[in-house]
Amino acid sequence: MYGRQPKGEEAEEAKKNPHTKKGKIRLAMENKLKNSSPPSLIVHMPDIYGPNAENTILHETLKGVAQNKTANFVGDKKVAREFLYTLDGAKAMVQLAFREDTYNQNWNIPAVHPITGEEIIQLLREETGYKKPVRAVSKTMIRFIGIFQSFMREMTEMMYLTKDPVVLNGDKYEGNIGSFPKTPYINKKPGTRLSTGPSIE
Template sequence: MKTALVVGASGGMGYALVNELVSRNIHVKAFARNKEKLVALFQHHKNVEIISGDAFNEQEMMKASNGVDVIFHAISFPYQDWAKQHNRCLDMVIKIAEKQGAKIALVDNIYAYGRQSTNRITEETRKEPQTKKGKIRLAMENKLKESNITSLIVHLPDLYGPNAENTILYETLKKVAQGKKANFVGNMQVKREFLYTVDGAKAMVELALRDDTYNQNWNVPAVHTITGEELVKILRDITGYKKGIRTVSKGMIRLIGIFSPSMKEVVEMLYLTEKPVILSGEKYEKEIGTLPGTSYRVGLEETIKWMKKRVLK
């Protein structure tokens, strides 16, 4: 891979992917709607070509993808827009990849797995989503597999990291960084998985650089599971945060959802905070090598540092 296009480069995983690709001396075309944000994120990167555009505009996508080897599909949409936009956007990416002779690397989550009774979810686990958003994600996966495009699909758990704003942890971390009273979504005694975006990008780029990894699904888990209480303790240690943290329940989110379409859409995914889907990284470690494993302490320190520099200044 000499040149890559990252669609959704201004998001959390998009940002991490651009940085990881550049670190491997790959020329990157960073594509997103907001040129101002792209410039703020990547203006100091010599090997990044900033391209603002609309992922639904075929002419703009064709121009952006000219000469690329791999298209990293890292774009997402507000929950309330998923049904209208996700599959339509993937249709465009597939069309462009076919015309340009490029591969696709899809950033995916765990929603398509649905509720599971097993402890560790492998790539062979049957996907039976019960939620609207899980069914959309499974439809995207099937659409990509049924196309003629050489592709890989990477399943990632809940994320956190620099620039990862559309995540379940973002508001918690932001309030802690500000020294304000924070909320935590879900039971704080339940062990869950939060993947540092930098680690997710390292694993995904490694997969994309190899020829024998395509036309497969890959799980990339976090370094280990952690409870909300353990996570908050780390945050207190690294920031000196003294305030209490309120647990946000399903009932509270339902109430907020009466007035907020985006919060209304969160409710159906809250089963993941009660009975989390925990990914197995056995396939990756057997076939590729050791998974990237930044400790929660280091990952949270870097995320808070980034927030104070970029978001809270």
């Protein structure tokens, strides 16, 4: 719902000026929540990946690699974007939900750090031995695939984020709640492969 923004990290108070249908709907939902009587928790997250995140951009890449097939990467592989591990996002939301002073305001939950598609693919190759090519999926290709898949049809207008991504600033959370749960893209412990992330306690 931020719409196109200047380069840099976006804090919660950044002006929201969505130019897409999906962004305008999200902003309308947020405003309705803020003007309603029940308390609400409004959380902004980047694209997610991990357990139970099968309808996401990065899942398309991970699925191809896991099946040892030619994989797809949506967007420009050279642009650094944020990808948040599902369990990290869930833990951060739970921490917010258990406090009484976090409701009726916005919170950003950023990823561990922005990462390019090229870096993701290289990590996957090093950790799994994957050798097949990875196709960059363009807006034109998304539009064509959208004829058959509704999820991809919705993605067409959001493709601007793969060229000019919004990067979330997490200072408010860290200043008021504490450190974010941050699962590294690769588990560096000896003898392990791809990180599956921490368990939820």
